[in-house]
Amino acid sequence: MEKETARLLLREFSPDDFEDVHAYSSDYETVKHMMFGPNTPEQTRDYLEKQCPEERDASPRMHYNFAIQRRDTGRVIGGVSLHLNWRRDDAVLGAVLNRHETGKGFMTEAMRGILALAFEELGLHRVHAVCDVENSAIIRVMEKCGLWREGRMLRRGKARPEAKEPYFDQFGYAILKEKWQANQEETKRGGKEYEA
Numbered sequence: 001m002e003k004e005t006a007r008l009l010l011r012e013f014s015p016d017d018f019e020d021v022h023a024y025s026s027d028y029e030t031v032k033h034m035m036f037g038p039n040t041p042e043q044t045r046d047y048l049e050k051q052c053p054e055e056r057d058a059s060p061r062m063h064y065n066f067a068i069q070r071r072d073t074g075r076v077i078g079g080v081s082l083h084l085n086w087r088r089d090d091a092v093l094g095a096v097l098n099r100h101e102t103g104k105g106f107m108t109e110a111m112r113g114i115l116a117l118a119f120e121e122l123g124l125h126r127v128h129a130v131c132d133v134e135n136s137a138i139i140r141v142m143e144k145c146g147l148w149r150e151g152r153m154l155r156r157g158k159a160r161p162e163a164k165e166p167y168f169d170q171f172g173y174a175i176l177k178e179k180w181q182a183n184q185e186e187t188k189r190g191g192k193e194y195e196a
């Protein structure tokens, strides 16, 4: 499964992506809001090997991790993921980008691409995400992609060991298929970007 957008290709990871994936997954500043890392080379290798074929060929498939590849340079600059619930009608979204590639609208483009996959190809009825209330960049990206803030979850996130407090607050965001479809129609009609 893959999806092309204006500047990106969302595709399955391959073990050959090691150098590009390790560049961001070993970088503390990039992964400090994530549940993993900074990775050792072995951890990045294990991650890539687990994708293919262990998760890809699982039946039913529950985890979709896509490499974000720039179409101009061919480099993998990050990843977006969907982890499905047991009914396979809702998924939690994940996103990470090499920090040298941030601020260029790439994640907004990749997230719109993965939402299209979620609703058009996988037939989900809902996609949601949770994030640190301090993570303004991903909040902005999600709102640009039409996700709605559903609420604030107190002390839900487990902080990294070096943090002052052991837990942090998270926002829950979500988008329903019908909202996503309405946004697509709106974009077609007005030819402009939609927001929440």
Ligand SMILES: CC(C)(COP(=O)(O)OP(=O)(O)OC[C@H]1O[C@@H](n2cnc3c(N)ncnc32)[C@H](O)[C@@H]1OP(=O)(O)O)[C@@H](O)C(=O)NCCC(=O)NCCS
Pocket (backbone or CB within 6 Å): 029, 030, 031, 033, 034, 095, 096, 097, 098, 101, 102, 103, 104, 105, 106, 107, 108, 109, 130, 131, 132, 135, 136, 137, 138, 140, 141
């Ligand atoms: C969050 C992340 C995915 C954003 O990727 P990106 O490609 O830079 O995102 P985009 O360029 O598409 O959009 C970023 C938006 O956030 C805004 N933004 C960036 N930093 C911001 C900040 N500190 N405060 C407020 N807004 C901010 C940008 O201005 C832009 O909005 P705009 O288009 O209205 O100007 C990337 O920074 C990242 O991977 N961070 C580390 C991992 C992470 O936090 N993942 C999410 C875990 S829940």
